[in-house]
Amino acid sequence: MSLAQERSLDATYRRRLTEGTLAFQRCGDGHAVFPPRPVCPTCGTRELAWTESAGDATIYSATTISPRDQDPYTVVILDVAEGFRMMSRLDDSDATTAAIGDAVRLEVRPIAAGGDPLPLASLTTGATA
Known part of the structure; x- marks a missing residue:
């Protein structure tokens, strides 16, 4: 290429x-x-x-990162409904409770004001698959 x-x-x-x-x-x-x-x-x-993508996915793997002097955040590997796997950030206040198999919804938006848009995941209601 x-x-x-x-x-x-x-x-x-x-x-x-x-x-x-x-x-x-x-x-x-x-x-x-x-x-x-x-x-x-x-x-x-x-x-x-x-x-x-319609934005529906399930958590394949998750890990919470706790940087010094910053709020923890959760990085997830997702199985997206259309048939591919991708990495994202779980963008919820309860992200540290995420589990493998939980349903998430992807939304494209910046992590911070003025930042580049990224696909971010949020837990959906009735999460565990």
Whole structure:
């Protein structure tokens, strides 16, 4: 993959984030591709189309990080409903109680005022799957 192709895929992904959507690619055989790549890692095709995630996911793994002199936060690996896995930050006051299998909802927004938009997860009601 050329540097220009890599930048183009990243630029498309980041532009979609600024529009408020979590974009991923899907090949003609239906495989979800995330993060964006020029080739489907499952079947090898270069025929990939951009699509949007609805934002539903479940927690595959979670760890709470407690930096010195800062509030703790929870980093999660998520199984997204459309068929890909991604890392995110659990953005809830009760994030430290998150468990594997809990349902979450992804929302694209900045972590801090003026920051770049990122897909952040929040626990949904009736969380455990």
